[in-house]
């Protein structure tokens with residue numbers, strides 16, 4: 001059995017849900033509530049699984065030697081390699097590098113600045129209120145999307161890289177969910193917006209939406 005430890009609103013877990021759906025992999029979902037009781041990611045049980053106290057974490061018990069994997073990019077590449085045909089990651093070294101670079105523009109340069117613990121710390125040390133936090137979120141998303149729009153304008157077809165889905169689309173859609181949540185207009189991003197419409201029309205993406213998860217409140 002594949003077990004995904006995640007949270008409905010976690011964009012990193014949302015990425016992995018999309019890949020599980022695209023590969024038609026049945027899995028058990030274990031909810032780690034990031035807010036309740038100070039955050040279940042800090043519990044002793046979860047610490048034993050992932051001392052980084054971040055979701056997602058994947059357990060793969062289908063193997064002779066069960067494995068525990070953290071980091072959504074590592075999880076997605078593992079799933080694509082083991083259960084898929086490696087198509088989401090690219091079928092040659094140049095394409096793989098290109099896909100990883102664009103995915104990391106989102107996962108490494110935008111998303112960490114939007115993370116819950118960063119926002120909470122800004123409240124603690126700089127007295128950020130809700131509006132300041134939302135402005136911070138929008139600022140870093142806009143900074144990232146300004147560059148991404150230019151890059152995608154050169155390489156997109158139906159999807160971010162040509163006409164086949166890749167991990168770039170998988171990372172983009174959850175980040176756009178956050179953009180809507182924090183009120184960032186996408187008017188300046190026609191390429192990104194068109195890709196969002198196409199991806200959300202695919203059942204694997206729609207089923208992975210936060211609101212469609214059993215732990216959504």
Ligand SMILES: N[C@@H](CCC(=O)N[C@@H](CS)C(=O)NCC(=O)O)C(=O)O
Nearest residue numbers: 010011012054055056071072116117
């Ligand atoms: N680089 C990690 C990031 C994981 C991450 O930041 N997860 C967030 C939710 S999207 C989290 O667990 N936050 C908990 C916290 O900030 O306390 C990955 O891609 O898996």
